[in-house]
Amino acid sequence: MTGSEGRKGRFNIVDLLLLLLIVAVVAGIGWKLAGSHIQNSIAPEKDMVVEAVVIGAYPRIYNEALRQDLVGEHLVAGNAYLSATITDLWLEDFEVSVLTDDGRLVNAVDPVRKNICVRIESKVAADTPVPKIGSQEVRAGKENYTLKTQRLECLATIRYVEIGGEAQ
DSSP, rough: SSSSGGGGTOOOOOOOOHHHHHHHHHHHHHHHHHHHHHHHHHHHHEEEEHHHHHEEEEEHHHHHHHHOOOOEEEEEETTTEEHHHHEEEEEEEEEEEEEEESSSSSEEEEEEEEEEEEEEEEEEETTTTSSSEETTTOTOHHHHHEEEEOOOEEEEEEEEETTTTOOO
């Protein structure tokens, strides 16, 4: 049958495939835009504690970190605040290896530089294989973690991660 009378009330297989393709594209776009929010709202969450260290910071940086009193500040990614908060900040001595006159290698405290230590609290999905704060993975030993607040940004090393009361 040809013409419009023959197709009235019936779908052609091409029409059906086209309709399925449109539904799949719309669902894919919806998942891309809201999928992580949906997944995070469905999955149970656990508390996560992260200790990050800015190793060997110079006085102008660690004095500024202390002056700004970053405790209570939210971390930032892009142009948005994250649900991760700095809950403690302290300084530690920065140790360097020094070669003595008699050829021994010893550790000595650097008289100028300090380590800036930061405790961060956040939440993660209970069953996540890759814990993250924003888009950054957090695992003990990870270097080049961008520690960023509204007023300070430094590269740090993750020293410690605890999820749900268990060290990772």
